[in-house]
Amino acid sequence: xxxxxxxxxxxxxxxxxxxxxxxxxxxxxxxxxxxxxxxxxxxxxxxxxxxxxxxxxxxxxxxxxxxxxxxxxxxxxxxxxxxxxxxxxxxxxxxxxxxxxxxxxxxxxxxxxxxxxxxxxxxxxxxxxxxxxxxxxxxxxxxxxxxxxxxxxxxxxxxxxxxxxxxxxxxxxxxxxxxxxxxxxxxxxxxxxxxxxxxxxxxxxxxxxxxxxxxxxxxxxxxxxxxxxxxxxxxxxxxxxxxxxxxxxxxxxxxxxxxxxxxxxxxxxxxxxxxxxxxxxxxxxxxxxxxxxxxxxxxxxxxxxxxxxxxxxxxxxxxxxxxxxxxxxxxxxxxxxxxxxxxxxxxxxxxxxxxxxxxxxxxxxxxxxxxxxxxxxx
Numbered sequence: 001x002x003x004x005x006x007x008x009x010x011x012x013x014x015x016x017x018x019x020x021x022x023x024x025x026x027x028x029x030x031x032x033x034x035x036x037x038x039x040x041x042x043x044x045x046x047x048x049x050x051x052x053x054x055x056x057x058x059x060x061x062x063x064x065x066x067x068x069x070x071x072x073x074x075x076x077x078x079x080x081x082x083x084x085x086x087x088x089x090x091x092x093x094x095x096x097x098x099x100x101x102x103x104x105x106x107x108x109x110x111x112x113x114x115x116x117x118x119x120x121x122x123x124x125x126x127x128x129x130x131x132x133x134x135x136x137x138x139x140x141x142x143x144x145x146x147x148x149x150x151x152x153x154x155x156x157x158x159x160x161x162x163x164x165x166x167x168x169x170x171x172x173x174x175x176x177x178x179x180x181x182x183x184x185x186x187x188x189x190x191x192x193x194x195x196x197x198x199x200x201x202x203x204x205x206x207x208x209x210x211x212x213x214x215x216x217x218x219x220x221x222x223x224x225x226x227x228x229x230x231x232x233x234x235x236x237x238x239x240x241x242x243x244x245x246x247x248x249x250x251x252x253x254x255x256x257x258x259x260x261x262x263x264x265x266x267x268x269x270x271x272x273x274x275x276x277x278x279x280x281x282x283x284x285x286x287x288x289x290x291x292x293x294x295x296x297x298x299x300x301x302x303x304x305x306x307x308x309x310x311x312x313x314x315x316x317x318x319x320x321x322x323x324x325x326x327x328x329x330x331x332x333x334x335x336x337x338x339x340x341x342x343x344x345x346x347x348x349x350x351x352x353x354x355x356x357x358x359x360x361x362x363x364x365x366x367x368x369x370x371x372x373x374x375x376x377x378x
Contacts, residue, residue: 006030007168008117009126010109011063011071013056015190016128016171018063019179022186023170024126025067032120033064033071036113038080038104039201059190066188074116076108083107085201089214092207092240093221095263096339096358099308100199101155110156110163117166124168131156132172133164139292140164144348147175154308157343157353158289208241215240223268225252228261228277239263242270245278245335262358263338279332285342285354288323295319296344296351303345304329306336306356317344317352325354 009021011033025031035057057073064071084100084107091098109127117125130145131153139161145151159167171179183191202210212220220238227233234252236242241249246260250272259278262271283306290296296317303312304327313333318326327342338358344351 004028004030005124006032006120006122007124007126008032008034008113008120008122010113010128011035011060012128013059013063013190013193014128014195015180015183015188015193016130016195017060018128018188018190019174019182019186020126020128020168020170021063021069022067022182022188024168025069027170029124029126031067031069031126032122033060033067033069034113034116035060035071035073036076036080036108037073038076038084038108059193063188063190066186074113076112079108079112080104085214089211089240091339092211093215093219093265094339095239095265097243097337098339099155099341100201102158102341105155106158106163110159110167114163114166124166126168126170128171129156129169130172131169133167133169136292141291142350143172144345144350145172150176153350154305154341154343157341157350160289161292211240221265221268223270225250226269226271227258228271228273233258233272236270239265239268239270244337275334278334280329280336281332282326282328283336283342284320284357284359285325285327286323286357288319288325288352288354290352291350293351302351303347305343305345306333307340312345323354324357325352 007024007029009017009024009031011017011021012035021031021033037057061071084104087103088098088100110125114125129152130147130150132143132145134141134143142153142156142159142164144153174182180191199205220240222235222237223239224232225234225236233254242260242263244260244262247257250258250260250270252258252272257275258272259275260270261273261277264271296302296319298318300317302315302317304315305312310333314330316328318328320326336356338356340356341353342356343353
């Protein structure tokens with residue numbers, strides 16, 4: 001590299017972002033480490049070693065010192081609360097299941113951080129994500145990591161061309177084992193640091209406990225648990241405690257297992273039924289976004305994911321205008337959950353995605369309850 005280009009690396013204190021910084025330094029970049037402080041340190045809900053906790057910040061500082069690069073902490077607690085936490089709680093109150101990591105990436109890690117990096121004279125931001133950004137023609141594409149088990153492209157689907165053009169992801173072609181081995185060779189203490197699969201601000205992955213602490217019991221929306229055929233089976237303590245596909249916590253008598261089919265926020269009803277009623281062959285997304293080639297033509301065949309852990313399924317895409325897309329699956333999929341992101345792939349390249357809309361069980365339930373009202377009237 002004839003002239004050093006500056007890159008600001010988002011350092012979470014984990015092994016992935018630490019090795020990303022080291023690799024970029026080795027490639028000749030002028031590396032600056034930055035850790036985003038996104039959750040108040042005195043908040044009782046934060047887990048000490050999560051990516052925004054005090055131990056994580058100390059680990060990031062230690063790694064930066066070992067690498068000989070400057071390190072700064074930027075306070076993003078206000079925007080994190082407004083953009084991520086408030087969205088997280090309001091989605092549950094609306095009967096949807098949120099995905100805060102997508103929004104955090106788009107608005108904070110690749111939004112605020114990128115703008116601050118450009119203000120510091122940097123050409124790029126670098127991250128420890130398992131994904132790949134590559135130039136294609138006049139634009140940039142986001143591709144899955146070579147290590148598909150660790151792939152994080154799902155969480156990055158909403159990044160735009162400007163964000164991708166200033167992003168470096170140096171570990172996207174590595175396995176986790178290779179990353180740890182590299183960290184060990186570099187003498188980084190975090191080489192064997194345990195990673196968490198939980199959302200950073202939700203201790204023990206206990207969403208209910210977090211929401212109770214954040215909202216207070218008085219902010220929950222209790223109501224009825226209703227079978228899909230219209231029968232009222234019992235009461236629940238709040239729609240915020242449920243998600244589509246859930247079995248645990250329904251707590252009503254039934255000769256066979258019941259699962260949450262839908263959450264009707266307007267009436268505060270949790271609609272339940274059999275597992276086979278969770279399988280659907282189509283769904284819609286809203287607020288869609290597309291890769292550098294733009295919106296696809298109707299009937300485009302793509303692999304779609306309906307949640308991060310979903311292995312993917314083949315489908316046809318039908319853009320409907322106003323950011324909506326109808327997805328027709330070749331094989332039914334289970335628990336297509338409103339509020340979750342659905343990401344579209346052509347082979348290993350992200351071509352678009354959007355947010356799953358609520359429409360399945362509600363219409364069937366409406367028909368069932370309408371039939372019961374007709375029976376009563378007769």
